[in-house]
Amino acid sequence: MASTVRRPSRVAKLPPRERILDAAEELFQREGIRRVSVQAIAERAETTKMAIYRHFATKDALVAEWLRILAADYQAAFDRVEAEHPDRPREQILGLARFIADGLPEVSHRGCAFINSLAELPERSHPARQVIEEHKALQTRRLVGMCAGAGLPDPEQTAAEITFLLEGVQVSTVNGSIDRTGDRLMRIIEAIVDRHRSPGDAPRADTD
Template sequence: MATERASRQSRVAKLPPRERILDAAEELFSREGIKAVGVQAIADRAATTKMALYRHFATKDALVEEWLRIVAADYTSAFDRLGTAHPDDPRAQILGIARFIADGLPEISHRGCPFINSIAELPDRTHPARQLIEAHKAGQARRLADLCTRAGLSDPDDAAAEITFVLEGAQVSAQNRSVERAGERLMGIVEAILDRRPGRPAVRRP
């Protein structure tokens, strides 16, 4: 643990100030929550000053929003990578997304899902970070529904909704440790949904 911490500190020290601030925010927000972490604590963790932090981020809310934008981009990249790896196999893409979530559950069991944690602390739906989360989730649902359509699943919107419930539920279950082998169960349920809703794969037109 000490070696890992020293390695991280060495890596972070080489980052430009903006990236150090984001790295510090990610660590503190994930560990302690948005409301509990002040700007001074982030600046101290990033080995910089509040004045320097505000040069990069006008407000703490702006920093929260940018942190969540980076988190969302990681999920979007997973969809993109799977689309490149399996361009003509939407079923493989859906299972790949499920595997991506399943593989991330051990970390979520320790730190919690950043979106779930942040939503709980952002009750105001006009908050930019809250709107970013909702827009990200809506976009993810659309991509999943499109994959279900291309896979030829009967009633693809319902199939996508079922899969979304499973993906989201698995993350909550991992966070509160209410279900054992959550990742394994997640994969089994998603496969069962795909097998239970057979249909004719959509034809991709040139």
């Protein structure tokens, strides 16, 4: 058999810790947390199990760090809409809804990483589960603040309604029970944030 020259991979160009996290994300998303072994992550990252354990004491710690990074991406979406729409909480809420709607095509293939992970991590003491719970609690507090800023009555109740929609739309997208989920989500969220406006309080058009 003729020999072939192996070209350097993209993975090999990244620092070891980033290679490990990238490999873990790909495998966890595709196959689930429980089914993926540390050895499989090492092979995908083109490293060794020993190298992984130098960066992460346990597989659980690696899972928790992956979800911590993912949670930070979602919190960054809050930061972004607040920066894009200062002092305009209605537009901030709609911006968050748009962020979720735009991500639905990817969710349709992989599902929500948080929901998938919770299903695999029933132990409340698991460090990765704690990361998710803390992230969701912070997300709720920030959404309540936006609802209060928008002058919506009972901000906690309204934030709960919006949260149910943002999370439920991802499940409906995965199972295919509803079509045009992104468009429908935006219409429902707009109805929620506008239902307490008086006829003279037409929403201001964005000029960004």
